[in-house]
Amino acid sequence: MTITLPPQTSSSPPGLQPQGWLRYLSFSLDHKVIGLQYMVAGFFFYLVGGALAGMIRAELVSPISDFLSREVYNEVLTLHGTVMIFLWIVPVVNGAFGNYLIPFYVGARDMAFPRLNAVAFWLIPPAGFLLIASYFIAGAAQSGWTAYPPLSLTTPAAGQVVWILSVLLLGGSSIFGGINFIATILKMRRPGLKMMQLPMYCWAMLGTSILVVLSTPVLAGTLVLLSFDIIAHTGFFNPALGGNAVVYQHLFWFYSHPAVYIMVLPAFGLVSEILPVHARKPLFGYTTMVYSILGIVFLGLIVWAHHMFTSATPPWMRLFFTIATAFIAVPTGIKFFNWLATLWGGKIALNSAMLFSCAFIVHFVFGGITGVALAQVPFDIHVHDTYFVVGHFHYVVYGGTVFVIFGSIYHWFPKFTGRMLNEDLGRFHFLITFIGFNLCFAPQHWLGLNGMPRRVAEYDPQFTLVNQISSVGALLMALSTLPFLINVFWSAFSGRVAGDNPWNALTPEWLTTSPPPVENWAGEAPLVTHPYGYGVPPGRIDLGAATGREIWSSGQ
Amino acid sequence: MFGLATFLVADGMTFAGFFAAYLTFRAVNPLPAGAVYELELILPTINTVLLVLSSFTFHRAARELRQDQLGACRLWLLITAGLGLAFLGGQMVEYFSLPFGLTDNLYASTFYALTGFHGLHVTLGALMILIVWWQARTPGRFTADHHFGVEAAELYWHFVDGIWLILYGILYLL
Numbered sequence: 099m100t101i102t103l104p105p106q107t108s109s110s111p112p113g114l115q116p117q118g119w120l121r122y123l124s125f126s127l128d129h130k131v132i133g134l135q136y137m138v139a140g141f142f143f144y145l146v147g148g149a150l151a152g153m154i155r156a157e158l159v160s161p162i163s164d165f166l167s168r169e170v171y172n173e174v175l176t177l178h179g180t181v182m183i184f185l186w187i188v189p190v191v192n193g194a195f196g197n198y199l200i201p202f203y204v205g206a207r208d209m210a211f212p213r214l215n216a217v218a219f220w221l222i223p224p225a226g227f228l229l230i231a232s233y234f235i236a237g238a239a240q241s242g243w244t245a246y247p248p249l250s251l252t253t254p255a256a257g258q259v260v261w262i263l264s265v266l267l268l269g270g271s272s273i274f275g276g277i278n279f280i281a282t283i284l285k286m287r288r289p290g291l292k293m294m295q296l297p298m299y300c301w302a303m304l305g306t307s308i309l310v311v312l313s314t315p316v317l318a319g320t321l322v323l324l325s326f327d328i329i330a331h332t333g334f335f336n337p338a339l340g341g342n343a344v345v346y347q348h349l350f351w352f353y354s355h356p357a358v359y360i361m362v363l364p365a366f367g368l369v370s371e372i373l374p375v376h377a378r379k380p381l382f383g384y385t386t387m388v389y390s391i392l393g394i395v396f397l398g399l400i401v402w403a404h405h406m407f408t409s410a411t412p413p414w415m416r417l418f419f420t421i422a423t424a425f426i427a428v429p430t431g432i433k434f435f436n437w438l439a440t441l442w443g444g445k446i447a448l449n450s451a452m453l454f455s456c457a458f459i460v461h462f463v464f465g466g467i468t469g470v471a472l473a474q475v476p477f478d479i480h481v482h483d484t485y486f487v488v489g490h491f492h493y494v495v496y497g498g499t500v501f502v503i504f505g506s507i508y509h510w511f512p513k514f515t516g517r518m519l520n521e522d523l524g525r526f527h528f529l530i531t532f533i534g535f536n537l538c539f540a541p542q543h544w545l546g547l548n549g550m551p552r553r554v555a556e557y558d559p560q561f562t563l564v565n566q567i568s569s570v571g572a573l574l575m576a577l578s579t580l581p582f583l584i585n586v587f588w589s590a591f592s593g594r595v596a597g598d599n600p601w602n603a604l605t606p607e608w609l610t611t612s613p614p615p616v617e618n619w620a621g622e623a624p625l626v627t628h629p630y631g632y633g634v635p636p637g638r639i640d641l642g643a644a645t646g647r648e649i650w651s652s653g654q
Numbered sequence: 655m656f657g658l659a660t661f662l663v664a665d666g667m668t669f670a671g672f673f674a675a676y677l678t679f680r681a682v683n684p685l686p687a688g689a690v691y692e693l694e695l696i697l698p699t700i701n702t703v704l705l706v707l708s709s710f711t712f713h714r715a716a717r718e719l720r721q722d723q724l725g726a727c728r729l730w731l732l733i734t735a736g737l738g739l740a741f742l743g744g745q746m747v748e749y750f751s752l753p754f755g756l757t758d759n760l761y762a763s764t765f766y767a768l769t770g771f772h773g774l775h776v777t778l779g780a781l782m783i784l785i786v787w788w789q790a791r792t793p794g795r796f797t798a799d800h801h802f803g804v805e806a807a808e809l810y811w812h813f814v815d816g817i818w819l820i821l822y823g824i825l826y827l828l
Contacts, residue, residue, distance in 0.1 A: 211657060277660045285656055311664045316671035323675070323767060330756060332763035334675070340686055340760045345678050349671050 125220065127212040128616055132219050133198030134514060136189050137507075139222055143185035144500075146230070148576060150178035155538075155572035158565045163555035171555035172240035173257075177233055179243030180261065183357065184268040185226050187499050191364035192310075193219065193275055195506060196303050198514075200279060202607035202614075203297045205288025205623040210281035218274035225267035232260035242553060244350060247324065247335035247343050255328050262325045269318045272360075276310030279303050290625050294388070297605050297629045298381060301388050302367025305395040309356040309363075312399065317353030320346060344409050351402035359398040361495060362462075363391060365502035366433060369455050372509050373437055375603045376452040377444030380630040383436040390429035397426045407478045416475045423473035430466055434459065445633070450524030454505030457532055461497025465490055468543065483553070486546025492539045504531070504582070511589070512596030516612040519593060523585040527578055534574025541568050605629045658806050662813045665775075669817050672771065673824060676764050680828070689759040693826055694751070701744040702822050705776075708737035709815045712783070712808050722798045724790060731787040731804075734811070738780035745773050765825065772821055775814045782807040 121131050122138070153174050157165040166174060197215060201208055209215045232238050237254030239245065239261040250258055283296070283304050324346065326332045333339025335346040374381045381387065403411055403419045411419075437459055446452065468490040472478050481487060504527070511519045541564045546552075550561045557565070599608040606626045610619050685691055715730035754762040786803045789795050796804055 214657075273661075273664050277657055277664070280660050281657045311660055312667050315664045315668035319668040319671045319771075320675075323672075326763070326767065332757050332767075333760050334763055334767075339757075340683060342679060342683055342760075345675050348678070349675060352671070 125216055127208070127216055129197045129201050129209045129212065129215060130614060130618075132215050133194050133196070135219050136193035136197060136222070139219075139226070140186050140190035140194060143181050143189075143226055145579070147178055147181035147186055148579065150174050150181065152572060152576050154178060155569040157555055158557070159569050161557050161559045161562050161565075166555060168555050169237075169240060172242075172553070173233060173238035175553060176239045176242050176261070177229070180229060180265065181226075183243060183361070183495075184265060185222065185229070187361045187495065187503075188268075188272060188357070189222055190503055191361060191368070191499055192272070192279075192303070192306060193222075195299070195364065195368060195510075196275070196279055198510070199299055199607060200282055200303055201286070202610075202618060203300045203605065204283055204286050205291055205606060205625065206282065206286040207617040207619075207623070209278050210286050211278050214274050215278055218271045218278065221267050221271035221274075225264045225271070228260055228267070229264040232257045232264065235260065244354070245321075245324065246350075247327065247341075247346050248337060250324065251327055251336055259325055259328055262321045262328075266318055266321055269314045269321075272310050273314050273318075276307035276314070279307040280311065283307075288623050288625060291627070294385070295627045295629070298370035298384070298387055299364070299367035301391050302363045302370070305391040306360050306363045308395055309360050309398060313353040313356040313360075316349055320349040320353075344406070347406050347409055348403065351405045352399075355402040355405060356398045358494065359394055361499050363394065365458070365499040366391070368502050368506045369437065369458055371605060372451050372455045372505055373440050374630045374632055375509070375601050375605075376447045376449060376455075377441050378447075378632045379440055379444040380632055381436070382439035382442075383432070384630070386432050387436055390432040393429035394426060397422060397429070401426065404473050404478070407475050408482045420473050420475055424470055427466065427470050434463060449508070449521055450519070450528055451505045451509040453525065453528045453532075454501045454508065457528070458498060458501045458505065461493050461501060461535075465493030465497055469494065481546050483551055484546035485542040485550045485552050488552050489539045489542035489546060492542075496535060496539070501531070501535075504528075507586075509601070510607075511586075512600045513607055513612050513614070515590050515593075516596055517589050517591075517593035518596045518600060519589045520585050523581050527581040527585065530574055530578035530581070534571045534576075534578055536571070538568050538571030538575060541565075541571075604631055655802070655805060655809070658809060662809065666813070666817070669771075669820075672764075672768055673820065676768060677824065679760055679764060683760055685761060686759055689761075690754050691759060691761045691765075692753065693765070694748070695826060697744055697748045697751075698822060698826050701741050701748075702818065704737050704741050704744065705815050705818050708734045708741070709812055711737065712811050716801075716804060716808050719796060719801055719804055720798050724793075724796070727796075727804075728787055728790050731783055731790065735780050735783040735787065738776055738783065738811075742773060742776055742780070745769065745776075768821060768825060772814070772818060775817070779807070779811050779814045782810060 121128070122135060126132060126135075153166060154171070157163065157171055159165075163171065197209065197219075236256035238257040239250065240253040241250035241258070245258070245261070283300050287293075287296075323332075323334045327334055327336055327341070331339075333341040335341045335343050337343055370381055370387060401419055401423045403415055404423045407416055407419075441456075468486070472481070472487065472490060508519055508524055511517070545561055545564055545568075548561070550557050596612050598610065598612050600612075601608070604626065606624055606629070607614070609624045609626070711730050711734045715727045715734060718724075718726040718730060749766075756763055756766050786796075786807050789803060
């Protein structure tokens with residue numbers, strides 16, 4: 099039983115779209131092309147941000163500021179944070195995988211608003227160009243990615259204003275993307291497909307997009323006010339002019355705490371897609387997974403002030419935000435135990451995609467536990483603005499999302515290109531990344547507990563050895579991109595031909611050719627009501643529709 | 655329409671951030687001694703009436719359209735746009751009559767930022783109304799069943815109107 103999709107509206111007439119490699123350099127409206135454009139642009143900025151991180155770690159090899167001056171160190175640090183968050187992780191976990199996968203998962207031929215989609219992507223290159231240009235014109239922003247006033251009001255104005263403009267463009271891109279995802283998931287579902295039959299990544303993207311739509315505009319408004327402070331010398335956030343710098347922190351963290359979930363929730367979704375395929379088991383506890391995402395969205399919006407325990411926050415507020423923050427461990431814990439239960443007793447294939455996903459579980463548990471510790475006011479005051487926070491943050495954001503991005507690329511590369519990535523190189527890539535990452539960031543917890551402040555180019559000589567260990571780890575991480583890049587470029591042209599469904603997966607994107615045709619399916623879109631029906635005899639699954647059985651047998 | 659509604663939620667959050675900042679300023683930051691910050695009520699109240707009226711006239715325009723009265727619809731659209739422009743004119747007069755400037759003090763800055771940002775929305779909304787008014791000249795462009803452009807402009811206009819009521823309440827009356 100299949101239902102014919104309504105004919106595609108004239109949004110992306112295939113005859114008018116460029117074909118071949120050229121379409122990746124054009125204003126294409128095809129969601130798959132836009133997804134890969136996000137991916138490649140994001141990876142370019144990953145290399146930029148990684149080079150900046152390398153400069154930071156090179157400076158910290160010795161306790162004195164010898165490689166970079168203090169000003170340049172602050173500029174590099176600001177640029178590193180901004181590039182990695184706004185130009186690498188958010189565009190890739192949302193834009194790249196979201197645009198590529200969501201239309202498949204809801205059974206649509208494209209996103210709800212293909213033109214808005216193209217606009218959202220094409221805001222990113224000029225914004226990235228502006229951000230990097232701000233480093234060269236009239237001095238870059240030096241205030242960190244948080245741009246707290248009054249620090250951001252005293253650093254060179256031109257660089258800071260260009261920085262703000264760039265972040266505003268990226269925020270706009272993010273909001274357009276979020277609106278598009280919400281509309282696609284809620285309104286473009288194939289007839290007969292219920293919400294509770296969607297693959298988990300759809301739910302993750304729905305939650306993420308709700309966060310984007312609710313919180314990004316607040317950051318945009320705040321940055322506009324900050325730019326007024328810089329350009330027109332108003333005093334919104336400048337205490338010297340009667341303003342209130344703490345209000346900036348509240349408004350900033352109202353976006354930037356949810357931003358952590360904007361980065362991590364899609365990663366949760368992607369892992370939920372990868373684990374069942376390579377463990378050959380159904381995703382454990384689908385319903386609880388859905389509700390835990392919604393729980394994280396709600397709690398994520400009401401915990402921002404835990405970043406501000408040292409900003410003259412009154413005790414009742416500290417208590418509320420401590421408790422609310424600790425509560426996030428509940429839905430997150432549900433997700434973890436569900437992933438473990440998915441793996442439990444599974445027929446696990448330890449390929450690169452699975453290795454990266456399992457490493458994600460380990461890292462994110464560690465980052466999550468230090469996060470609960472940081473939510474406790476006395477401990478937070480002890481380690482506030484130290485390297486403990488840096489270590490925690492990178493375990494969450496690098497260990498949590500970048501590992502998932504790599505795992506997802508290993509998983510979906512056959513669909514993107516029609517060719518497999520080399521597994522040996524992939525495992526080698528994983529090994530170096532895993533060792534380098536833990537060598538780099540685990541010692542930073544020790545540094546922080548012992549009092550090394552963050553965002554400084556010089557430090558007490560007693561921390562030298564541990565900083566050098568950390569820098570060696572960073573060097574390994576930098577080297578680890580080499581086998582990956584070689585693998586991608588070599589495999590894209592001469593890798594093993596993948597076939598339509600190399601993993602025997604059941605989610606809908608595998609039920610078309612690799613790479614897929616312009617409108618996703620040559621004929622009708624399949625109705626997949628049971629995307630995780632692995633390892634269960636077909637007769638015993640409550641499929642709800644006969645199609646499920648057909649999908650099951652075609653997956654064998 | 656769903657997409658536009660989602661966008662308006664995002665837009666509303668921008669205003670919510672501004673309102674939260676303003677209310678916190680009011681609660682925490684005292685006005686510096688000798689600083690001038692006085693708002694007259696007459697002009698903004700007239701403006702409020704104009705804007706609320708324009709929501710009704712737009713509603714009337716959409717109703718005429720649904721009954722296929724294209725000419726009446728265009729007339730009501732024009733009246734709505736006129737009310738919106740009158741609002742902007744009133745705001746301009748108010749700006750020139752105020753005794754404080756943008757950088758005089760925190761409240762002055764916040765006043766201009768909030769009303770200015772809303773004024774930007776009114777300008778965009780009036781532009782949208784004039785565009786659909788122009789498009790309605792073409793026969794068959796909008797029918798009784800298919801008039802997305804008009805509906806979108808109407809939703810946006812009601813949103814801008816609603817935001818003004820909150821703004822008026824906390825800025826002038828509170």
